[in-house]
Amino acid sequence: MRSIITFTFLVLSSLLSLVLGDYVDMVIDSEKDLARTLDKFVEDHPNTYDFIAKSFDGKIIIQIRFEDDTVGIEGFFTETPELLDDLDIAQQSILASTVSAGLDEQSGTTLESLKAYRYGDPENEKRQLGCQPCR
Numbered sequence: 001m002r003s004i005i006t007f008t009f010l011v012l013s014s015l016l017s018l019v020l021g022d023y024v025d026m027v028i029d030s031e032k033d034l035a036r037t038l039d040k041f042v043e044d045h046p047n048t049y050d051f052i053a054k055s056f057d058g059k060i061i062i063q064i065r066f067e068d069d070t071v072g073i074e075g076f077f078t079e080t081p082e083l084l085d086d087l088d089i090a091q092q093s094i095l096a097s098t099v100s101a102g103l104d105e106q107s108g109t110t111l112e113s114l115k116a117y118r119y120g121d122p123e124n125e126k127r128q129l130g131c132q133p134c135r
Helices: 002-020 029-044 081-100 111-116
Strands: 048-054 060-066 071-077
Touching: 029 048, 029 060, 029 071, 048 081, 060 081, 081 111
Parallel strands: none
Antiparallel strands: 048 060, 060 071
16 A cells, blocks of 8 residues: 555656756755756656655755655755745645545544644754765
8 A cells, every 4th residue: 555655656746846847946046056966866867756845944855765765865945935835736745645545544644734744853954965876
C-alpha cells in the first residue's frame, strides 16, 4: 500500500514540477544560484521527486529525493509567494493521494496537519546546500 502512495506522490510531484516551472523562478535574487543547482540536479536525475516544506524558522526547504527516499540535494530558501503556492499545491496533492488510497483516517492526515508540519530539528538545522555524490 505504501508503494502505491509513493508512486502516486512521485507522479503528482513530477506533473507539478512541469506545470509550476523551475525553482529559479520562485526564489529571491540572492538565492537563484542555489535554485539553479537544484533545477539542474532535477534535469540530470529524472527518477527523483521534490519534497518541499516549511522549516521551524520560516524558511522553505526543498529536497530532491530519489525514489528510495534518499536525499540527492537540498536547499533552504526565503519564503516567497511562489514558493508558498508550490508548497500549498504539494500539500493538497499529498492529501488527495492519501485520501484516494483510503489512508487518511488511518494516518490522521488532514490539510491542517500538513500545513502545521515543520521540517527539521530546530536545535541542529544547517542552512546550506547538501548534495550526495551524483549517481
